[in-house]
Amino acid sequence: MEPNQALHDFLLQKAEVLTDEWYNSLNQHDVSGVYAATDSEVVDHLKAQNYEFHKYMRQLFILERDEFFKQINGWIINVGRDPQHLNTPTHEIIREFMRVREQYLDFLEEFILQQETPVSRDLENEWKRLLIEVFDEIMFKVTEEKSNQLNRKIDHQRTVINELSSPLIQLSNDRALLPLVGNIDTERATAILENTLKNCTEEDIDVLYIDLSGVYLVDTMVAQQIFQLIDSLQLIGVSSTVVGIRPEIAQTAVQLGVDFRNVTTTATLSQAMAGQSF
DSSP states (O other), X not given: OOHHHHHHHHHHHHHHHHHHHHHHTGGGSOOOGGGGOOOHHHHHHHHHHHHHHHHHHGGGGTSOHHHHHHHHHHHHHHHHHOHHHHTSOHHHHHHHHHHHHHHHHHHHHHHHHHOSSOOXXXXXXXXXXXXXXXXXXHHHHHHHHHHHHHHHHHHXXXXXXXXXXXXXXXXXXXXXXXXXXXXXXXHHHHHHHHHHHHHHHHTTOSEEEEEEEEOOOOOHHXXXXXXXXXXXXXXXXXXXXXXXXXXXXHHHHHHHTOOOTTSOEESSHHHHHHTOOO
16 A cells, blocks of 8 residues: 555544544643633534544645645634634644644654554655644644634724714704713724714714713824814714813814814803803
């Protein structure tokens, strides 16, 4: 039998042993996340993932490298997006890959010793080099997918936070309040602009009070976004009043050369609603 096919068959027989030995050795290490799970369903799923990995890995020695990665790519994506692995420290995932890689190198030695026809040193080195390189690439791809998935979750959470941080509070049939709190960076200012225009249109708002009393820092870009919001509101038929500009914000605005003279402002919301501007 051709050596690569023989090695494939050997690893096929060892797949369950690889999984059992690996999982049973977890308690010898300080693990967390999915590797410390006690829920039977989580444990069974983890073992199934590991066993499936071995089913793919045995093909490494009979497939072209590109074809091998086409076959295992789905497994890589599933593990990288798996909720249990997302909650597991990345360094622990890498450590377990490295331990499984050692399993393969040990089994490779066992296979070589069992052969009646000696395996050449060149072929042995080729197998070892292939195992190490492929494990490194799989580790990279899994952790990259995990990172991408976490970044997507962070972006989604940031979007939700931006939406929640610019609520439109309806005061009457045609009036609404936009209370802004905390620092406003360019990204949040853009979200405020988009959400406010959308909500004013959907709620048929005619008058909007933009309350800045809870805002402590405004830079030039943010001030421009506020002016853009006011201009955009005017274009869709919404008149706006800026309420509660704090003294430090007013001072900063003057230093930045921001001109509020053409913007309706009031000190308090009650003044704005009573039509008392200054």
